[in-house]
Amino acid sequence: MSSDPWGRVDETGTVYVRTADGEKVVGSWQAGSPEEALAYFERKYEGLVVEIGLLEKRVRTTDLSAKDAQTAIGHLREQVDAHHAVGDLDALRKRLDKLVETVEARREERKQQRARQSDEARTAKEELVAEAEALAQSDQWRVAGERLRALVDTWKGLPRLDRKSDDELWHRFSHARSAFSKRRKAHFAQLDAQREEARQTKERLVAEAEALSGSTDWGPTAARYRDLMTEWKAAGRAQREHEDDLWNRFRGAQDVFFAARSSVFAERDAEQAENLKLKEELAEEAERLLPITELKAARAAFRSINERWEAIGHVPRDARPKVEGRMHTVERAIQEAEEAEWRRTNPEARARAEGLTGQLQAAVDKLKAQIEQARVQGNNAKAEKLERELEGRQALLDQALKGLQEFGG
Template sequence: MTSPEATHPWGRVAEDGTVYLRTADGERQIGQWPGGEPAEAIALYAKRFDGLEIEVDLLEKRLAGGTLGPDDAERAIATVREQVEGAAALGDLDSLLARLDALAPALQKLRDERKAAKEARLAEALAAKKRIVETAEKLAAGTDWRNGADKLRALLEEWKALARLDRKTDDELWHRFSAARTTYTRLRKTHFADVHADRERAKSTKEKLIAEAESLSSSTEWGPTSTKYRDLMTRWKAAGSAPRNVEDALWKRFRSAQDVFFAARDAANAAQDEEFRANAVVKEEILAEAEKLLPIKDLDAARKAMAGIADRWEAAGKVPRDRVKDLEGRLRAVESAIRSAGEKEWKRTDPEKSARADDMVAKLEKAITDLEAELAAAQAAGNAKKVKDIEETLASRRSFLDMALKAAADFGA
C-alpha cells in the first residue's frame, strides 16, 4: 500500500516516495523516501534548506563585518553557491542564489577598501623607510658615538615592523640603510680605537708626570718648585684623560705628591711668618712716623725724612705674607703723596711755562694799549659803532690779562 502524497510550499513527496523541489523551471527530483512517512521526508529536506540558509546568513554577516578578506570571501561564496545549486533541499533555493549574487558589490567594495588600505600602508611604509634611511645616513656622517648605535638598533626594529614594498624599491632602501649602518659601525670602532690609543698615551704621559711630581715632593726650594708644580699641572691637563679604570688612581698619586710638597712649604712659611711678626711691629712704628708727614707741608723736609724712613724700612726685614699688602700699601701712599707734591711744585716753578706766562702778559698789555688808542680816536671821530666794537674787544683782552697775570704770579710764587 503506498503512502498518500504530502506537499510543501516548495515541493512535495509523491505517493511512491519521490521527493520533488518546485523551481521556476518546474519540478526537480531531489530524492527518494520509500516506505517512510512523507512528513518525515519533508521535514528532513526542509531542514537541509534551513542549514543552507544559515550558511548564507553567516556569510552575509561576516562579509558585512569585515572579518573575511576578499579572497577568503570569494572562496566562501563559491563554496556556498556550489552547495545551494542542485541542493537536495526544500526551500527557495533561487532566493539563496540571489542573495549570494547580491554579495558581489560588497565583495568588490571590500576589495577596493583592502586595496586602498594596502596602498596607504605601503605609502606609509615607503615614507617611514625613507626617513629611516636618511636618519641612518645622517648618523653615519656624524660623530654621535655614544648614542648612535642604540639609535640604529631602534631604527632596525622599526624597519622590521613595516610592510614590505615592491622588491626593487625595498632592496634599494635596505641597501642604503645597511650601508649606513656598516659605515657608522666601522667609523665608531675606529673612533674608540683612537680614543683607547689616546687614553693609553695619556696614561703613559701622566705616569711620567707623577714620577716628576714625586721627585719634587721633598724639595725645599719653595719658589722654583712651586713654579715647576704649576707647569706639571698644565702638562697634566694637556695630556688628556687616561682609561677610566686608572684615571682616578693616577690623579690621587699626582695630587698626593703635590700635597706633600705644599704641606711642607706651608709649614715652613708658617714658621717663617712667626719669625717675621717682630719685623711687622717695627715697620708699623716706621709707618706711623711716615704718615705724620701727611699732608705735605715742607716738601724738602718730607723728602729728606722719607729717605731715612726707606733705609730703616728695608733694614727692618720681611714681614708675614698676610701683612705685606697692607704695610707696603700704606708706605706707597706716603711716597705717592710726596711724589705728587714734587710734581706739583715742578709744574709751578717750570721756567719755560713761567716765560710763556710773562710773554702772554706783555702781549696782552701791548694789545690793550693799542686798543685804548684806537678807542680814543674813534670817540674823537664820533664813530659809535666802532667805539662799541673796540670796548667789547678791550673787555675781553683785559679779562685774558687778569688770568695771565694770575698765572705768572703763581709761577713766581
C-alpha cells in the same frame, strides 16, 4: 500526494522542489509519510539558510580571505544546485551571487588598502633611510646611535614592500648604519689612543711630582709644580679607570710639598715678625740721636746700632721699606752733618767762599754808586734798570754771606 509552496511529494514517494526553471527532483522518500518527507528536506533547506547566513557574517565581520570565501561560496552553491532541499533555492542563489559581489568588492578594497599601505610603507622606509643617512655623518655618538637603534625597531614594524624595492631600501639603510658604526669605532679608537697617550704623559708628571714632594728648594719647586699643573691640564683625560688614581697621586705629591713649605714659612714668618720687632726698637734708638748736635758721638752710636741691626735676620717683606726708611733717615742726617762739618773746616773752601763774597760785595757797592749817579743826572730809567740788577746781586751776596757763616766767620 502532499505539497507546500516550494515542493511536493508524488504517489511514488519522489520529492520535488519548485524553482524558476521548473520542478527539480530532490530525492526519494520511502521511510514515512509525505509530510515527513517535506519536513526533512525543508530542514535541509533551513540548514543551508543557516550556513549561508554564517558565511555572510564571516565575510562582513572577519578578515576571511577572498579565496577562502569563494571556496565556501562554491561549496554552498554546489549544495543549492544539487536540489537536495525544499525551499526558495533561487533566493539562496541570489544571496550567494550577492555574497560573491561582496567578496569581490572586499577583495578590491583590500587590494587598494594594501596598495595604500605599501605606498605609506615605502614613504616611511624612504624617510627612515634618509634620516639614517643623515645620522651616519653625525658626531653625536650616543644620541645618534640610540636613534639608529630606534629606527631599526620602526623598520621592523613596517610592512614589506615588493622584494626588489624592499631590498634596495634596506641596503641603503644598512649601509648608513654600517658607515656610522665604522666612524664611531674609528673615533673611539682614536679617543682610546689619545687617552692612552694622556695616561703615559700623566704617569710621567706624577713621577716628577712625587720626586719633587720632598724638595726644600721652595721657590723653584713651587714654580715647577705650577708648570706641571699646566701640563696636566693640557694633557687631556686618561681612561676613566686611571684618571682618578693618577690625579690623587699627583695632587697628593703636591700636598706633601706645600704642607712642608707652609710649615717652614709659618716658622719663618714667626721668626721674621720677631726680627721686625727688634729692628723697630733699634730704629727708635737711632731716631733718638736726632737732631745731630755731637757728630762724633752720634756717628759712634749709629755704628753700634747698625752692627746690631745687621746681626738681626730678615723681616716680613711688606714691612721692610718702612723700618729701613727710618734708619736711612737717621743715616742721611749724620751724612749731612758730616758734610757741613767738612765744609766748615776746609780752608780751600773757606777761601773760595771769602773771595766770592768779596767780589759780590764790590759789585753791589759799584751798582749802588751807579744808581746814585743816575739819580743825580735825572736818568730814572737807567736807575730803575740798575736797581733790578742790584736786587739779583744782593740776593747772591746774602746767600754767599750765609755760606761763609757756616765756616764760622
